[in-house]
Amino acid sequence: MIPVRGYANRRVAVLGLGRSGLATARALSAGGALPVCWDDSEARREAAAAEGCLIADLTRPREWEGIDALIVSPGIPHLYPAPHPVVALGQEQGAVLDNDVGLFFRSFATQEWENLQVPPRVVCITGSNGKSTTTALLHHILDACGIPSQMGGNIGRGVLDLDPGREGEVVVLELSSYQTELARALAPDIAVFLNLSPDHLDRHGGMGGYFAAKRRLFAEGGPERAVIGVDEPEGRFLAAQFREEADTGEPVIRLSVKSKLDRHGWSVFARKGFLAEWRRGRQVASIDLREMATLPGAHNHQNACAAYAVCRSIGLAPGRIEAAMRSYPGLAHRCELVGERAGVRFVNDSKATNADAAEKALLAFPRVRWIAGGKPKEGGIAPLVPLFDRVAKAYLIGEAAQDFATTLGDTPHEISGTLEVALAHAAAEAEPGDVVLLSPACASFDQFASFEARGAAFTAAVRTLLAG
Template sequence: MIPARSFEGKKVALFGLGGSGIATARALMEGGASVVAWDDNPDSVGRAGSQGVPTADLRGQDWSDIASFVLSPGVPLTHPKPHWTVELARAAGVEIIGDIELFVRERRWNGSDAPFIAITGTNGKSTTTALTAHILASAGRDAQMGGNIGRAVMTLDPPGEGRVYVVECSSYQIDLAPSIDPTAGILLNLTPDHIDRHGTMQHYAGIKERLVAGSETAIVGVDDSWGVQIAERLERAGRKVIRISKRLPLADGMFADGQDLMQARDGKVSRLASLEGIGSLRGQHNAQNALAAVAACLSVGLDIEEIQAGLRSFPGLAHRMEQAGRAGKVLFVNDSKATNADAAAPALSSFPRIYWIAGGLPKEGGIEPLRGFFPRIAKAYLIGEAAPAFSATLGEAVPYEISGTLEAAVRHAAADAAADEHAEPVVLLSPACASFDQYKNFEVRGDAFKAAVAAIEGIRPIGGTR
């Protein structure tokens, strides 16, 4: 845990008592702050109280002696309407911050020189965060990974020799971190997302821009117009900017050329690293993730040999194009995290011959946006509530069966793929649906897929490389 000593002697109000909220309250208490915490859920209040966190309804507090208000990132700050606690804090003139802001203030207060890599973007944040931390750890650094992935940021170990922080930041967290100042900040991409929470795309993009605007080195994806504009603004403001592109040959920056990661600088282009044969980093989207991780690791002192070794040993993230096993030439891939069509597209674009398991609780638009990938699909195996609608969309374009259950879909897809003459047919779970009609969440669905795969005769586990 990182004690929030910069708040010693101050009274801090806190709202939101999930796991990260309780961890934040304890970090404040450990640092000497006086904490009063609350939640709209009585069970959460009771759980926090049982763990020694002082609780009281913030409606009855005297806000004049509160120095700071720490808000859970999941609680509305501006849209669709500010939470009642936000209105109380604003009326009293009390600053509203989150746990990422506590972390960056504590790092400054300690005078720590421990590098801090922060990652944001609409897509790819978790993979890039995990990949960056993996490369650093494989090179012998003490990589502390947390934030919007894994551990709450204030539960990471305090700054120390050889320690590097790798923190995934959602837009909600950045919105509550006005002074965020990473050593290296990564903005991967921007597409419309969370507009109900931020009001407009411009506001959403502006929040994301804050992370790289405060960075010593800003690593910005320029495959969308928002990233292009942000990179230009930062450069005009005198920031060090590294542009990355998964498809564009850049005059100055880093880009992917097939499976090679290239660098353009001073009129010269050189090969930095390669993703060839790295099964956990297939696809253009993963080329972007890898470019960002490479740029960040170079910025904190790793050499390219250490980075290439880390790329090659990366196992991937669970439920995100996770290689679940191989039976003969058939590869089984768990992409259960793909809960809508847009999220399924990267996996469908990464394999030439697919036995596709899809369905669940359907999202608006269904799978029509994926029609361009239908020629890659040898057969579809449809499960859950979406099966009738998906079969209507597939029509005569793709052979399909309505399997009903995931277990039946895996069995049938495995048998059909084994008879395929292609060099590497892939049984792919990329549902393009939520899981809630059959499973508690996408993780449980992914685990069920992996259990069904493990039961296949002749299956063998594989790591991150082919």
């Protein structure tokens, strides 16, 4: 736990009592603050009260007496499309707004670090897609290379639930736009921007607000090293804005999976399955990514480039990075290789809850038996029509099945209804070289509690099938 500093003996409101909210309440208490907690969910309030949290109805003005700050959990809107009523009231009452990430950066560094030869460093990773995989991959590489590390933020442990920093440690944080937007303090040693595609636009008031939330990690954070994907206009703008030296590119390392970045400074890019590192107009390293089964497709090659760039920034040699990458087990529910039989691979990509995410998986494999469907998202799978030639057959489940069938048209498909039926039929019809791919392009809530539950059901059924 990271005890929060700066609020000793002061009342601090905490809105939202999920994973990060509870961790925040505990960390505030550990730092001597007096957290006052609220959640719209009665069940969460009761669970927090059972832990000893002070619960007060923060929708009532009288509860704000003596409260200095309001710490807002990431999923709660504070501006667009409309501020949560507690946030609006907190503003009226003069409370400072912050979140757990802001508290982390105010509290992580301590005076004890003066006695360390190599103080801890913090790497923050943001972007629309690939954050979790890049974070988990980087954490794995560091661990495999013997560098002490912790992983948290939007994956794993909440930032305030992490342990105090150790000698030579690297803390790897996945940060969403929700987290970077509100944090009053941002101070990464290395910041990573992967990519940008439309998402959460209602929450940020449009694409400009969404990019601005992510840009804060660099503009406010002032990292010593900026690793920036330049395959979209926003990334190219960000790289140009934060580059300080034309020759070396310092402090920016550019990333791409679309262009050969062989000029202007330091770059890492992937083309035709090979990762290349270039500095000052010459290649200094190359890694063959093609046989890394847990990092399939261009989107994962971008993740690999980002993790590689961070590792090079902290001094790891290319050979050590490559060896560690080859032992990466993959991240659950994200193009996760579950098993293989008779030349047929079974891949769990349950995290693909929209067409944009499913596109990455379809591009990763040349011939798929595609299990898709669930609770539909706006636009359905129409954006994926150009990739239907990769689909040997689609097996459709859930509420979206009929609409998806209409969009598929002449592409072979069936309405399977349930995940179990879809998997059984796909496995029976698959040929060597096929990939049976769960990449639903839908939310899970019609048949499962979460995408994790959906992925776990697929994984369990595949393992039962392969054991039979």
